[in-house]
Amino acid sequence: MLALVLAPLKAAIDAVTDWRGEQILGPGGASLGSHFAQAAAGIAPAVLCAALLAPPVLWLMRRLPRTWPLLVGSLIAGLIVAAVWLPYALSAGPPLTPAPPGPVRDGLVRLIAETGVPAHGVFFSADPAFDADVTGGFGQAKVSVGPMIAAGPPAEARAFIGHIMGHYVHNDILIVSLVLGAVMLLGVLVVSWLAAPLARRIGAAGVAGPGDPEALPAAAILVMLAMAAAGLAEAGYLRWANVRADAYSLDHAREPGALISVIEREWNHQSLDPSALEEALFYTHPAMAGRIRHALAWKAAHGG
Secondary structure, three states: OHHHHHHHHHHHHHHHHHHHHHHHHOOOOOOHHHHHHHHHOOHHHHHHHHHHHHHHHHHHHHHOOOOHHHHHHHHHHHHHHHHHOHHHHOOOOOOOEEOOOOHHHHHHHHHHHHHOOOEEEEEEOOOOOOOEEEEOOOOOEEEEEOHHHHHOOHHHHHHHHHHHHHHHHOOHHHHHHHHHHHHHHHHHHHHHHHHHHHHHHOOOOOOOOOOOHHHHHHHHHHHHHHHHHHHHHHHHHHHHHHHHHHHHHHHHOOOHHHHHHHHHHOOOOOOOOOOHHHHHHHOOOOOHHHHHHHHHHHHHHOOO
16 A cells, blocks of 8 residues: 555655756756656556565564564565666677777777786677666676767767776775665664554554564665665765776866766756755766866866
8 A cells, every 4th residue: 555655655755856847947858747657567566466465574574573674674685686786797689790990990909908907808888778877797898889979979979988997996886886786774773673663653553573464564664764875875876986987088088178078978957066955865976067077177187
């Protein structure tokens, strides 16, 4: 019942937010109904997961009151790592073809050689929505570009791929998945400590432990807070990681002007120079003004 209430509510908020954002940024875009239809696709999986997972978790809470948080939290952390990092490490996705010969491919081949990233060649995706990526793990990497990058200026391709290489070299995707898993593990521990007291405070006076069905609303509140904390932790790490990835691109691709062009093109219409609180709550990348100042400072320091 909680999932039936919360999943449609989340879908409605997501649909209205996306639709309103498109309306603010300019004419056109999908209709509100289309956004609702897209967001509603996640309702059934959420409700199904709740129906399948809640009973065994409640059973574990009652049968193993001391050890269930570690079992459930470790399982959630493992699933997050498997879902977030493993497809990236295996370079999962549709088959790609070798990139067409030309200045863009040649510049990226030189960048691969200069950085020592263990990639063999450059691949091309015909998907018009795909920009570029560097994926892989276990000592291998795959560099791939989409139509816009392949047809654009070679300097921008080097700057953009240099940034993404920084994420690969620093294992940022693996670290993000571990951060998310660690916060959710902590969230499960918090549920084991606080679900029953919170349930009693909000009216379920007879609750003895988190495994009681009457404690589920309190547990849901704590799980949502844990998910919000995980999102903030992820965003905080990614802001720092993207500063480091910009620095990696500047130091190796050495294309500050092209990096600024990429930053401008990829801008998602957030505030150019937000307050520290706004950035902490809503940004996964540093604000655009700060990134451009960083690139200009590097250019000035290196004789630009």
